[in-house]
Amino acid sequence: xxxGVDSSVAAYLxxxxxxxxxxxxxxxxxxxxxxxxxxxxxxxxxxxxxARSVCxxxxxxxxxxxxxESFKDTVIARFIAAYEEGRTPNPCIDCNRFIKFEKxxxxxxxxxMDCVVTGHYARTExxxxxxxxxxxxxxxxxxxxxxxxxxxxxxxxxKTVFPLGDMTKEQTRxxxxxxxLVNAQKHDSQDICxxxxxxxxxxxxxxxxxxxxxxxxxxxxxRVLGEHKGIIRYTIGQRKGLGLALPHPMYVKEKNIAExxxxxxxxxxxxxxxxxxxxxxxISVEKTDEPMRVSARVRYNQKEQPAxxxxxxxxxxRVVFDxxxxxICKGQAVVLYQGDVVVGGGTII
Numbered sequence: 001x002x003x004g005v006d007s008s009v010a011a012y013l014x015x016x017x018x019x020x021x022x023x024x025x026x027x028x029x030x031x032x033x034x035x036x037x038x039x040x041x042x043x044x045x046x047x048x049x050x051a052r053s054v055c056x057x058x059x060x061x062x063x064x065x066x067x068x069e070s071f072k073d074t075v076i077a078r079f080i081a082a083y084e085e086g087r088t089p090n091p092c093i094d095c096n097r098f099i100k101f102e103k104x105x106x107x108x109x110x111x112x113m114d115c116v117v118t119g120h121y122a123r124t125e126x127x128x129x130x131x132x133x134x135x136x137x138x139x140x141x142x143x144x145x146x147x148x149x150x151x152x153x154x155x156x157x158x159k160t161v162f163p164l165g166d167m168t169k170e171q172t173r174x175x176x177x178x179x180x181l182v183n184a185q186k187h188d189s190q191d192i193c194x195x196x197x198x199x200x201x202x203x204x205x206x207x208x209x210x211x212x213x214x215x216x217x218x219x220x221x222x223r224v225l226g227e228h229k230g231i232i233r234y235t236i237g238q239r240k241g242l243g244l245a246l247p248h249p250m251y252v253k254e255k256n257i258a259e260x261x262x263x264x265x266x267x268x269x270x271x272x273x274x275x276x277x278x279x280x281x282x283i284s285v286e287k288t289d290e291p292m293r294v295s296a297r298v299r300y301n302q303k304e305q306p307a308x309x310x311x312x313x314x315x316x317x318r319v320v321f322d323x324x325x326x327x328i329c330k331g332q333a334v335v336l337y338q339g340d341v342v343v344g345g346g347t348i349i
Contacts, residue, residue: 001025001054001062003047005176005183006119006164008054012179013163014117015058022113023055023062026099028071029194050183057181065107067099074098076194080204083232086255087331090148090300091192097151105159115159122146123165123340124157127284133157135283135342140168147300150335150345151281201233215260217244220253220269228262231255237270237327251327271324277334277346278316284343287311294336294343296321298328309336309343317346 001007001023014021025048048064055062075094082089105116121138122145133154138144152160164172176184189196195203205211212230219225226244228234234242238252242264253265275298282288288311295304296319307321319334328348335345 001051002119002189003050003183003186004119004188005173005181005186006121008051008119008181008183009172009176009179010117010119010163011054011058011060012175012181014161015060019114021058021060021117022111023051023058023060024104025051025062025064026071026104027064027066027068028095028099029068029076050186053182057179065104067103070103071095071099076207080208082331083200083204084257086231086257088235088329089331090333091194092148093151093333096148101152101156101160105156108159115161117161117163119164120145120149120162121164121167121169122149122162124160124162126158130284132284132286136165137337137340137342138162138165143169146337146342147297147333147335147345150283150333150342152283153281154283157283201230204232213260215262217242217264218261219250220263220265225250225264231257231260231262234262236329270327272328273324274318274320275328275334275348276312276316276318277348280311280315280317280344280346282344284338284341287314288317292336292343294319294338296334296336298325298334298348299332304337307336 001011002025011021011023052062075091075098078094079089079091100118101116108116121140121143123136123138125134125136127134135146135149135152135157137146173184191198201212212232214227214229215231217225217228225246229243234252234255236252236254239249242250242252244250249267250264251267251270252262253269254263255261256263288309292309294307294309296307296309297304305321305323305325307319310318310320312318319336330348332348333345334348336343
């Protein structure tokens with residue numbers, strides 16, 4: 001329970017279904033350690049008090065678990081390493097994968113609990129025909145969070161409940177208001193929890209104590225266009241904030257870590273029709289022996305695009321899009337769908 005309205009309503013709905021519930025907030029980092037204003041942090045005392053207040057009103061016990069070391073090792077460290085290696089990470093996926101649905105699920109089982117419940121907007125379903133658990137999109141397309149949940153295993157899906165998957169956000173807030181919950185109108189968090197101001201480079205420099213040296217902006221032919229301010233400050237497809245006076249718009253195409261160069265290109269050069277992804281997790285199928293038609297997303301807010309997926313080995317897929325896609329980023333997730341069902345996904349390499 002983050003202290004927000006979604007997890008609070010999820011707890012209420014589970015209690016209404018007759019479950020014995022306990023509310024849990026995860027302490028994931030020290031605000032001072034990551035340089036976050038306590039008022040903006042998800043682990044702040046205000047958020048904890050909101051979650052505690054909701055549990056009190058629902059008549060369920062409430063706990064705060066300290067998962068800071070695990071979060072530092074499996075989420076923050078991976079986030080920093082990705083930027084240092086020229087990739088663009090998605091720490092919310094890692095948090096779901098390693099913390100909420102692995103470490104927290106193990107803790108729940110140790111306490112004799114049957115399942116973990118969150119306020120994510122998604123749905124699960126058991127497919128009798130295939131004997132597999134399915135992850136499905138939420139009914140509310142504007143709030144669907146299936147993209148960041150693609151890494152859940154069959155076992156984790158069997159032990160997870162998403163009570164809000166059949167609801168819209170408006171219905172969630174209405175129910176919270178009817179119940180008199182303190183957070184009924186609380187704003188949703190939009191940013192990465194440990195970088196709420198969005199300044200990833202500042203966070204990485206402060207956390208590691210490193211200085212990332214300046215280097216050259218170059219075009220695709222290698223011609224120097226100017227000086228960049230540290231390679232971790234740029235993402236694929238970026239145009240604004242380059243600090244260059246150029247005769248026409250140019251965009252970040254790639255980052256050459258070995259030579260500390262940021263390669264710029266015209267807009268057309270950002271498009272590509274295919275990608276490779278590894279560290280895959282397939283959900284609706286065990287494997288794909290034949291090419292499979294899917295729709296795919298290469299970033300959280302992207303509209304799904306028609307594509308064909310080829311499984312190359314046990315941990316690698318090739319996705320070929322019908323139409324070229326803009327600014328596919330190494331380190332982001334590609335998630336595959338067939339209708340409302342998540343086929344699976346992987347990390348773009």
